[in-house]
Amino acid sequence: xxxxxxxxxxxxxxxxxxxxxxxxxxxxxxxxxxxxxxxxxxxxxxxxxxxxxxxxxxxxxxxxxxxxxxxxxxxxxxxxxxxxxxxxxxxxxxxxxxxxxxxxxxxxxxxxxxxxxxxxxxxxxxxxxxxxxxxxxxxxxxxxxxxxxxxxxxxxxxxxxxxxxxxxxxxxxxxxxxxxxxxxxxxxxxxxxxxxxxxxxxxxxxxxxxxxxxxxxxxxxxxxxxxxxxxxxxxxxxxxxxxxxxxxxxxxxxxxxxxxxxxxxxxxxxxxxxxxxxxxxxxxxxxxxxxxxxxxxxxxxxxxxxxxxxxxxxxxxxxxxxxxxx
Amino acid sequence: xxxxxxxxxxxxxxxxxxxxxxxxxxxxxxxxxxxxxxxxxxxxxxxxxxxxxxxxxxxxxxxxxxxxxxxxxxxxxxxxxxxxxxxxxxxxxxxxxxxxxxxxxxxxxxxxxxxxxxxxxxxxxxxxxxxxxxxxxxxxxxxxxxxxxxxxxxxxxxxxxxxxxxxxxxxxxxxxxxxxxxxxxxxxxxxxxxxxxxxxxxxxxxxxxxxxxxxxxxxxxxxxxxxxxxxxxxxxxxxxxxxxxxxxxxxxxxxxxxxxxxxxxxxxxxxxxxxxxxxx
Numbered sequence: 001x002x003x004x005x006x007x008x009x010x011x012x013x014x015x016x017x018x019x020x021x022x023x024x025x026x027x028x029x030x031x032x033x034x035x036x037x038x039x040x041x042x043x044x045x046x047x048x049x050x051x052x053x054x055x056x057x058x059x060x061x062x063x064x065x066x067x068x069x070x071x072x073x074x075x076x077x078x079x080x081x082x083x084x085x086x087x088x089x090x091x092x093x094x095x096x097x098x099x100x101x102x103x104x105x106x107x108x109x110x111x112x113x114x115x116x117x118x119x120x121x122x123x124x125x126x127x128x129x130x131x132x133x134x135x136x137x138x139x140x141x142x143x144x145x146x147x148x149x150x151x152x153x154x155x156x157x158x159x160x161x162x163x164x165x166x167x168x169x170x171x172x173x174x175x176x177x178x179x180x181x182x183x184x185x186x187x188x189x190x191x192x193x194x195x196x197x198x199x200x201x202x203x204x205x206x207x208x209x210x211x212x213x214x215x216x217x218x219x220x221x222x223x224x225x226x227x228x229x230x231x232x233x234x235x236x237x238x239x240x241x242x243x244x245x246x247x248x249x250x251x252x253x254x255x256x257x258x259x260x261x262x263x264x265x266x267x268x269x270x271x272x273x274x275x276x277x278x279x280x281x282x283x284x285x286x287x288x289x290x291x292x293x294x295x296x297x298x299x300x301x302x303x304x305x306x307x308x309x310x311x312x313x314x315x316x317x318x319x320x321x322x323x324x325x326x
Numbered sequence: 327x328x329x330x331x332x333x334x335x336x337x338x339x340x341x342x343x344x345x346x347x348x349x350x351x352x353x354x355x356x357x358x359x360x361x362x363x364x365x366x367x368x369x370x371x372x373x374x375x376x377x378x379x380x381x382x383x384x385x386x387x388x389x390x391x392x393x394x395x396x397x398x399x400x401x402x403x404x405x406x407x408x409x410x411x412x413x414x415x416x417x418x419x420x421x422x423x424x425x426x427x428x429x430x431x432x433x434x435x436x437x438x439x440x441x442x443x444x445x446x447x448x449x450x451x452x453x454x455x456x457x458x459x460x461x462x463x464x465x466x467x468x469x470x471x472x473x474x475x476x477x478x479x480x481x482x483x484x485x486x487x488x489x490x491x492x493x494x495x496x497x498x499x500x501x502x503x504x505x506x507x508x509x510x511x512x513x514x515x516x517x518x519x520x521x522x523x524x525x526x527x528x529x530x531x532x533x534x535x536x537x538x539x540x541x542x543x544x545x546x547x548x549x550x551x552x553x554x555x556x557x558x559x560x561x562x563x564x565x566x567x568x569x570x571x572x573x574x575x576x577x578x579x580x581x582x583x584x585x586x587x588x589x590x591x592x593x594x595x596x597x598x599x600x601x602x603x604x605x606x
């Protein structure tokens with residue numbers, strides 16, 4: 001067995017432990033809810049019928065011991081059965097699958113843009129620490145970090161929709177525009193601009209800070225001094241030695257921030273009426289649909305586990321030292 | 327000027343740090359004097375709805391959709407935001423220090439288990455977890471504080487653990503062990519004080535994150551219904567975005583400035599407390 005395969009298996013095991021842990025946390029959270037679980041869930045959902053309460057009791061095995069309840073809960077989740085949403089009259093897993101694509105459009109494009117901008121600006125800032133370029137870029141990062149996403153979204157609507165009238169204020173499509181083909185894609189892209197910009201600003205700030213610190217760290221290492229000593233120019237050193245080594249931890253950071261972006265999409269999709277997971281979360285909050293909320297929480301945690309796994313495997317593939325050190 | 331002179335005294339006197347400290351001071355004073363300036367609280371209607379800002383001395387920031395004073399909301403909002411952020415950070419700090427110190431001081435299975443738990447909490451998306459907790463426990467200040475604390479402690483735990491691991495075999499700790507100082511006393515009087523500065527820096531940034539988390543929660547309608555909060559004010563103003571944008575703009579500026587100020591002060595703290603920076 002190769003070293004990489006061994007690393008892969010060890011990392012998969014770790015991921016499984018995390019998933020089991022997440023299931024436990026979810027189970028504890030459900031049972032911390034004050035009062036009878038089924039009644040709390042149904043009551044907060046508003047006007048549930050007796051059949052739904054019975055279904056909930058059956059699902060969670062409320063008349064059984066806590067261990068049986070836990071076993072049943074795990075068994076349901078293993079089959080990706082996240083329960084039924086009374087408010088939406090649909091299984092939770094179907095609801096999530098329906099909304100996933102819309103959220104992925106926002107998530108992937110803003111992560112990609114934020115990563116590219118953040119890495120280049122962070123590099124630029126760290127190349128001349130305390131110079132005017134560094135001060136300006138760091139200020140930009142501070143502003144991006146401190147602006148609440150929902151507020152930035154409203155400001156953008158105010159400017160680009162209310163004042164200038166250039167872009168739609170919300171939704172994903174224009175009624176009447178064909179939903180397929182080039183026209184459909186362009187229509188979605190036009191609607192996506194403002195929400196993507198909103199999400200990008202915050203994560204660009206995060207990546208600028210991480211990249212700047214990473215470059216500064218690498219630049220202080222001995223092999224960089226060696227590179228200068230053998231006569232390489234400033235440009236060559238940064239292009240050939242610093243950039244690659246500073247980028248490596250950023251790959252891991254890309255995975256770490258997926259969870260944050262999922263959270264951010266809740267407010268952003270709410271502000272822009274974007275029909276994705278975030279908007280679904282807001283609707284679930286509004287109707288106090290706890291079963292749906294728990295499903296979304298579990299699913300998004302799973303998404304984070306998977307992306308962390310992928311980014312770890314990618315960075316171990318790029319840099320074999322990681323296999324050994326972990 | 328010598329390098330030592332520049333680094334030795336500047337962190338606190340730099341314009342950015344001073345600006346941050348000044349803004350923070352204003353917000354703090356605003357939070358403290360809110361009941362004195364507005365004894366009736368932020369809820370009663372004091373004027374005609376949608377009075378524009380900067381028009382009169384009585385309502386300098388205008389009135390909202392129901393004629394409530396925006397200025398009163400901003401002052402009381404400062405109280406709520408800061409209270410929630412600071413108490414949640416202190417709570418997260420206690421959990422994080424406890425977990426991190428135990429894991430870092432007791433190697434082996436205890437460390438393994440605690441680090442796995444920390445990893446699990448770090449994996450679950452923070453904001454969605456906070457939302458679920460607040461919905462299940464019903465929105466109240468206590469629920470919001472607890473929820474924010476529950477998602478915020480892992481970075482502190484990791485930090486404290488790393489510091490403890492590097493300190494636990496140093497001579498001054500070993501000599502304490504040798505003469506029979508009990509472990510708890512070693513942890514609290516010997517090791518913990520030595521890793522305080524990175525913990526302080528990290529928790530200052532946590533306060534800023536907590537302000538943003540609380541704002542996001544209350545914008546989504548999950549704030550404590552009995553108190554006004556900046557996020558709630560933005561949510562109240564949102565339907566009137568076209569006609570009265572100032573209703574959304576002012577509270578947003580308050581959140582933004584507070585978070586910027588905490589960050590600037592945190593940066594200055596970082597440079598003042600981090601001895602490694604003085605190297606170069």
